[in-house]
Amino acid sequence: MSGRGRVSLFVTCVVDQLFPSAGLAMADVLEGLGYDVAFPPQQTCCGQPAFNSGYPNQAREVALQFLEVFRAAGHDADHIVVPSGSCTAMISHHFADLNLNPPRVWEFSQFLLEVARVEDVGARFDGVVTFHDSCHALRELHIKQGPRRLLGKVRGLTLKEMSIPEECCGFGGMFSVKFPEISQGMTRTKIASIVETGASAVVALDASCLMQLQGALRRDGHSVRTMHLAEVLASR
Amino acid sequence: MGRESVLARVRQALGRRPEPAPVPPPLATSLSTPKSDSAPQVLAELFAKNLESLAGKCVAVKEISQVAPLVASLLAGKTGVASNAAFLGECGITGLPNVQSGFTDREALRAACATADAGITSADYALADTGTLVMLSSQEEARLISLLPPSHIAVFPRARLLSGLDELLEKLPLPADQSSAMVLITGPSRTADIEQILVRGVHGPGEVQAIIVG
Amino acid sequence: METNIQQTVADPKLQLAIYTATGRLKDKRSESVGPDALPQYQELRNRANLLKRHAIENLDLYLEQFAANVEAHGGKVIFCDDGTQVADFVLGLAKERGARLIVKSKSMTTEEIDLNERLEHHQLESVETDLGEYILQLAHERPYHIVAPALHKTRYDVADIFTRRLGVEREEAIEKQTMLARRVLREKFLSADIGITGANFLVADSGAVVVVENEGNARLSMSVPKIHIVIAGIEKVIPRAQDLAVFLKLLARSATGQPLSVYTSFVSGPRRPGEIDGPDEFYVVLLDNGRTKLLADPEKRQSLFCIRCGACLNACPVYRKIGGHNYPWIYSGPIGAIITPQFHGFSEAGWLPFASSLCGACGEVCPVKIEIPKVLLALRREVNAAKPKSWEYRAFQVWAWVMRHPRGYQFLSRLAPRGAMQSLLPVRNVPPLAPKSFRQLWAEREKAKQARHGA
Numbered sequence: 001m002s003g004r005g006r007v008s009l010f011v012t013c014v015v016d017q018l019f020p021s022a023g024l025a026m027a028d029v030l031e032g033l034g035y036d037v038a039f040p041p042q043q044t045c046c047g048q049p050a051f052n053s054g055y056p057n058q059a060r061e062v063a064l065q066f067l068e069v070f071r072a073a074g075h076d077a078d079h080i081v082v083p084s085g086s087c088t089a090m091i092s093h094h095f096a097d098l099n100l101n102p103p104r105v106w107e108f109s110q111f112l113l114e115v116a117r118v119e120d121v122g123a124r125f126d127g128v129v130t131f132h133d134s135c136h137a138l139r140e141l142h143i144k145q146g147p148r149r150l151l152g153k154v155r156g157l158t159l160k161e162m163s164i165p166e167e168c169c170g171f172g173g174m175f176s177v178k179f180p181e182i183s184q185g186m187t188r189t190k191i192a193s194i195v196e197t198g199a200s201a202v203v204a205l206d207a208s209c210l211m212q213l214q215g216a217l218r219r220d221g222h223s224v225r226t227m228h229l230a231e232v233l234a235s236r
Numbered sequence: 237m238g239r240e241s242v243l244a245r246v247r248q249a250l251g252r253r254p255e256p257a258p259v260p261p262p263l264a265t266s267l268s269t270p271k272s273d274s275a276p277q278v279l280a281e282l283f284a285k286n287l288e289s290l291a292g293k294c295v296a297v298k299e300i301s302q303v304a305p306l307v308a309s310l311l312a313g314k315t316g317v318a319s320n321a322a323f324l325g326e327c328g329i330t331g332l333p334n335v336q337s338g339f340t341d342r343e344a345l346r347a348a349c350a351t352a353d354a355g356i357t358s359a360d361y362a363l364a365d366t367g368t369l370v371m372l373s374s375q376e377e378a379r380l381i382s383l384l385p386p387s388h389i390a391v392f393p394r395a396r397l398l399s400g401l402d403e404l405l406e407k408l409p410l411p412a413d414q415s416s417a418m419v420l421i422t423g424p425s426r427t428a429d430i431e432q433i434l435v436r437g438v439h440g441p442g443e444v445q446a447i448i449v450g
Numbered sequence: 451m452e453t454n455i456q457q458t459v460a461d462p463k464l465q466l467a468i469y470t471a472t473g474r475l476k477d478k479r480s481e482s483v484g485p486d487a488l489p490q491y492q493e494l495r496n497r498a499n500l501l502k503r504h505a506i507e508n509l510d511l512y513l514e515q516f517a518a519n520v521e522a523h524g525g526k527v528i529f530c531d532d533g534t535q536v537a538d539f540v541l542g543l544a545k546e547r548g549a550r551l552i553v554k555s556k557s558m559t560t561e562e563i564d565l566n567e568r569l570e571h572h573q574l575e576s577v578e579t580d581l582g583e584y585i586l587q588l589a590h591e592r593p594y595h596i597v598a599p600a601l602h603k604t605r606y607d608v609a610d611i612f613t614r615r616l617g618v619e620r621e622e623a624i625e626k627q628t629m630l631a632r633r634v635l636r637e638k639f640l641s642a643d644i645g646i647t648g649a650n651f652l653v654a655d656s657g658a659v660v661v662v663e664n665e666g667n668a669r670l671s672m673s674v675p676k677i678h679i680v681i682a683g684i685e686k687v688i689p690r691a692q693d694l695a696v697f698l699k700l701l702a703r704s705a706t707g708q709p710l711s712v713y714t715s716f717v718s719g720p721r722r723p724g725e726i727d728g729p730d731e732f733y734v735v736l737l738d739n740g741r742t743k744l745l746a747d748p749e750k751r752q753s754l755f756c757i758r759c760g761a762c763l764n765a766c767p768v769y770r771k772i773g774g775h776n777y778p779w780i781y782s783g784p785i786g787a788i789i790t791p792q793f794h795g796f797s798e799a800g801w802l803p804f805a806s807s808l809c810g811a812c813g814e815v816c817p818v819k820i821e822i823p824k825v826l827l828a829l830r831r832e833v834n835a836a837k838p839k840s841w842e843y844r845a846f847q848v849w850a851w852v853m854r855h856p857r858g859y860q861f862l863s864r865l866a867p868r869g870a871m872q873s874l875l876p877v878r879n880v881p882p883l884a885p886k887s888f889r890q891l892w893a894e895r896e897k898a899k900q901a902r903h904g905a
Binding site: 011013015016017018019020021023024027039041042043044045047049050051052053054055056058059061062064065069135136139140166167168170171172173174175176178179181182183185186189211215 | 455456459460465469767768771772803804805806807808809810811813814827829830831832833834842843846847849850851852853854856859863866881882883884886887888889890891892893895
């Protein structure tokens with residue numbers, strides 16, 4: 001058992017399948033701070049896709065899986081850390097709508113600032129980045145300055161604000177599939193603002209936003225990278 | 237509606253308890269604008285600042301005797317219709333050349349206002365924090381004088397200044413008891429309906445001039 | 451519907467017009483409710499929500515109180531089930547009085563029931579007097595935005611419309627266009643028989659109607675003609691005049707960033723003895739038109755709190771992309787998305803609640819704290835529940851089963867085509883799966899760790 005205790009990772013289905021580097025980076029940072037990191041392997045999803053699409057029964061089924069996994073083997077006695085604002089908000093704000101009682105979960109940046117009480121994780125990243133405020137992190141978890149403070153402590157990093165950091169990236173789950181023109185239109189407005197900053201990377205707390213932005217950036221031939229906050233903080 | 241009233245009487249006659257009147261949440265006095273800076277001089281300055289930020293104009297004069305010459309110079313030979321406000325009479329405005337007043341007939345008033353260059357009124361109250369004139373329709377103040385002519389001049393004593401809407405509603409919790417029409421006038425008429433470009437005086441007066449006396 | 455959205459999104463001039471106009475209103479609002487300008491903003495919102503909730507939950511009693519007070523001041527109240535009854539009343543009164551010309555100020559409620567069309571059918575001229583609405587009336591178009599109805603029109607469009615419909619010389623300067631409208635409409639005001647306005651608030655303890663505007667056309671409509679008719683939805687009731695201290699501080703700021711609109715009128719009946727001018731007759735028409743349906747749903751009746759400020763439209767990234775004409779009803783933006791399906795049912799408007807990324811910007815700016823995202827979700831659930839056999843429902847059932855059975859999930863995870871394999875699939879728009887999933891990488895990492903520390 002290391003110095004600071006044990007944390008359990010709920011990596012989220014998006015990170016598991018599409019952005020595993022964000023999960024690994026998060027684990028690196030947490031281990032670097034002295035935490036033992038556990039990954040309960042029976043985890044799958046928090047149920048948000050079904051909940052947001054208006055299928056509460058299916059969402060509840062999946063949410064139950066989350067609860068079982070994180071109640072087993074004393075996992076929910078640890079801190080549960082999540083590399084996603086929207087999944088954290090789903091659990092902390094909307095499990096109650098499904099008549100479920102969730103354990104406390106922490107979005108990654110919140111965990112660093114409020115539990116680990118650290119702003120400088122010893123990271124180094126040379127370059128200009130801009131930060132995208134994911135909707136659920138911003139409006140449900142009220143996260144705004146926290147990630148910026150963390151980025152402010154990264155050596156070599158310059159943070160440049162885009163003109164519209166709080167505007168939605170256009171993903172919205174099934175919305176991007178059902179209304180692709182609107183979704184893509186929103187994304188294009190967003191990436192214009194990102195590109196305007198001259199940043200080499202756009203950073204966010206949510207991999208689904210990054211995926212949405214990445215698609216459009218690549219399609220339009222921009223060289224701006226998408227990075228999860230954890231990946232920046234794990235950079236040395 | 238007849239059905240409702242009959243039933244209501246039936247209920248009453250049978251001694252059915254009438255619905256108790258709903259009790260609204262208490263007024264949030266804690267949310268009222270603080271009145272600490274309510275010295276008349278401060279209010280006058282605040283009023284002027286706020287009205288001017290809306291492209292209105294405001295002049296303060298110490299003596300009543302200064303008002304009539306000031307209004308005359310503002311009119312500069314153009315025509316005006318003045319309301320029957322006693323204060324305007326005191327200021328000698330009704331005696332100015334080119335200024336008609338004393339209308340009690342609606343049609344005659346309307347005809348005069350439709351062609352006059354300026355409407356001259358007093359104000360029942362003025363709100364400092366927004367640069368607002370408060371006018372209640374009465375035998376002294378007609379509605380159309382501050383509305384039809386392209387220019388509006390409002391002359392009122394400094395004592396009628398209030399800090400803001402909160403104070404007004406405290407003084408007049410039931411404006412409907414006073415008048416059929418109360419209007420809060422905050423600057424000149426404006427629109428930005430075409431390309432969001434601001435244009436003043438689209439329907440109401442494009443010029444608002446306040447004169448604070450005292 | 452779909453192709454119009456495509457067109458709108460692909461039209462760069464329209465996109466620019468919508469984005470800049472809403473952007474300006476959004477920024478102005480933001481400044482005017484900031485901590486320096488209005489430090490009690492959040493408390494005022496809470497209070498406004500409380501007052502609206504109380505008024506709506508006691509709507510029957512407040513409507514009665516309101517009507518009694520209107521009548522005590524010499525006015526008349528007419529309750530109407532729907533637009534037909536409203537039109538019948540107006541037509542009946544116009545006929546009795548020999549009225550020919552009506553001047554109208556901006557009222558979404560009258561647009562909701564197509565009042566002008568109904569009146570024109572009976573040879574009554576009903577002229578819109580708000581500048582934006584007047585332009586649209588000439589162009590036979592409906593409003594694009596609750597507060598800025600003609601935001602999609604350029605000065606050149608306006609020049610076209612005026613030349614064509616008024617027969618005047620072409621004029622492209624905005625100020626001159628405005629003054630032209632002023633001249634034309636001034637004549638209408640002075641000769642109109644009836645003035646029709648909407649109402650922002652119906653004040654129960656006063657029997658009064660509050661109308662908020664910047665141009666002065668509502669004041670003219672209610673003060674020049676001999677008859678003033680107010681047409682308002684029943685949900686506009688607030689308990690006391692003093693409650694305006696809360697609502698008026700929020701309304702203009704939320705709509706346009708002004709501390710107060712230019713004119714706030716508080717009228718409670720025809721002119722009283724001694725008053726020199728004002729109408730002889732005063733009518734308040736209270737419209738249901740389906741509002742009682744919304745009222746019956748405890749979870750969604752908060753949709754009736756709306757004070758029509760338009761802030762949610764300006765904040766909504768979807769509205770800012772598709773504009774007002776791609777919404778099926780007169781109310782657009784997030785508020786339109788939640789009330790349209792409730793008023794008109796799902797066959798027409800069932801798609802609307804899904805045309806949202808649930809970003810929550812709307813709920814954040816609503817001055818009366820309607821939980822718009824929550825209502826959108828409730829509507830999504832209802833729409834889905836009405837079609838349980840859809841392929842999407844079945845797909846989510848399968849998806850839920852997989853997520854509930856980690857072995858199944860892990861099996862599929864190992865099986866899924868990744869990298870080069872995935873690009874061979876004929877499916878587009880599926881994001882690229884990582885070459886190895888996190889759980890796979892984690893397992894490898896743990897194995898490597900164990901190996902390092904000696905098995």
